[in-house]
Amino acid sequence: MGKEKGAMPYKITSRKQIGVNQKEMGRASEKAEAKEKGKLLMKNIIKSSDRNAERSAKSIEKKFQKKQNHKNEKYDQGKKGKKNESICPIVKKCGGCQLLHQSYEQQLKDKQKLVDGLLSKFCKVDKIIGMDNPYHYRNKVHAVFDHDRKGNPISGVYEAGTHRVVPVENCLIENKKADEIISSIRGLLKSFKIKTYDEDTGYGLLRHVLVRIGYTSGEIMVVLVLGSPIMPSKNNFVKALRKLHPEITTIIINVNNKKTSMVLGEKEQVIYGKGYIEDTLCGKVFRISPKSFYQVNPVQTEVLYNKAIEYAEFTGNETIIDAYCGIGTIGIIASEYVKKIIGVEMNKDAVRDAVLNAKRNNISNIDFYNKDAGEFMSQMAAQNQTVDFVFMDPPRAGSDEKFLSSLCSLNPKKVVYISCNPVTLERDLMFLTKKGYKVQKAVPVDMFPGTTHIECVTLMSRVKE
Numbered sequence: 306m307g308k309e310k311g312a313m314p315y316k317i318t319s320r321k322q323i324g325v326n327q328k329e330m331g332r333a334s335e336k337a338e339a340k341e342k343g344k345l346l347m348k349n350i351i352k353s354s355d356r357n358a359e360r361s362a363k364s365i366e367k368k369f370q371k372k373q374n375h376k377n378e379k380y381d382q383g384k385k386g387k388k389n390e391s392i393c394p395i396v397k398k399c400g401g402c403q404l405l406h407q408s409y410e411q412q413l414k415d416k417q418k419l420v421d422g423l424l425s426k427f428c429k430v431d432k433i434i435g436m437d438n439p440y441h442y443r444n445k446v447h448a449v450f451d452h453d454r455k456g457n458p459i460s461g462v463y464e465a466g467t468h469r470v471v472p473v474e475n476c477l478i479e480n481k482k483a484d485e486i487i488s489s490i491r492g493l494l495k496s497f498k499i500k501t502y503d504e505d506t507g508y509g510l511l512r513h514v515l516v517r518i519g520y521t522s523g524e525i526m527v528v529l530v531l532g533s534p535i536m537p538s539k540n541n542f543v544k545a546l547r548k549l550h551p552e553i554t555t556i557i558i559n560v561n562n563k564k565t566s567m568v569l570g571e572k573e574q575v576i577y578g579k580g581y582i583e584d585t586l587c588g589k590v591f592r593i594s595p596k597s598f599y600q601v602n603p604v605q606t607e608v609l610y611n612k613a614i615e616y617a618e619f620t621g622n623e624t625i626i627d628a629y630c631g632i633g634t635i636g637i638i639a640s641e642y643v644k645k646i647i648g649v650e651m652n653k654d655a656v657r658d659a660v661l662n663a664k665r666n667n668i669s670n671i672d673f674y675n676k677d678a679g680e681f682m683s684q685m686a687a688q689n690q691t692v693d694f695v696f697m698d699p700p701r702a703g704s705d706e707k708f709l710s711s712l713c714s715l716n717p718k719k720v721v722y723i724s725c726n727p728v729t730l731e732r733d734l735m736f737l738t739k740k741g742y743k744v745q746k747a748v749p750v751d752m753f754p755g756t757t758h759i760e761c762v763t764l765m766s767r768v769k770e
Contacts, residue, residue, distance in 0.1 A: 703729025
């Protein structure tokens, strides 16, 4: 479940539909476009032949924001005279949640329409799987720290398109306990006379706070991202924070002294606890480090993975490759249903955690490789090795032609593609269907309520040698 770097070199057709994210749009089929005209959330067009589908013109982003702001001010047809306003007071400045002005039912309807428009050419799309409670689902919360004009510490998110910090007290999609801890840290900064970091001058200490919470375990990690490795009164600060929140299980200092948009630096120091947390997903225990990729919505992640395994219909004799495997989540979860798992991931830290996770769960039929998944499959094919199945879960930019060609050279019987972007999913499915695969099943899963992001699970079977 890792996110390998890799851009898509071949062309994405433009599409006019609900936003997949603020930088990636496209045009659905003419039929779907005509049917949904005037009902969808925006009509930006991006023609992308970029090396990275996640990069797109700033002008498009501005158009997106303008269109979304206009949508927020539209009148609710069912409530004449009342504006259909977002339930979030900072929605226009934050930009993180584009759909909170809609009912959750309407959000799901629009997302279903988008996926239908993109994927119905391949197969019937199953009904989107939503959440019973679409709020406070994020188990990973990041806060940027700054100060106001009076010098008081503030924390929140960057205003869309800027590096101005918008103060956030309570976020509708973030874990409540995480927000409480961040609020307490703001208070302690004043008590301990710790200055927040200034990006322009490089003066100050605290840059960011990252909180990760185990949904099942309840374990809590707090990462203090500092502009310097030296933190005055460090031990007393830890004692004070733990007194306010004894539920915290580990605290880590991460040093980032570079002028960069990256949140985490390279150096870490554990100042309380074991330096990681554990959580249970689909009955398996996973180790989560500060830099580990781990899905932020654990409730829907279980839905997503269970649906992927259901689609696979394993017999118990399969050998499968888990490409972009990250810390090994879906491979470890699937290991009890198959003969052999081969996990491949570029990120060495993720591979380290994957190996530890397999040992933690006493799993012996899984091996992990710190390699490029596409090159790994090409090498297997060159050596006349075979696998029955491939799990692939690429980043938002989708896969790339090199990887997909490598997959086809290995010629697995089935492929389950877990996608976090239906636009690039459609593009990749088009490539694979031209190479002898047929899309059998597809279902959207709403992993990120309140936002335009959509996850999908698709099953493909080989129909031509």
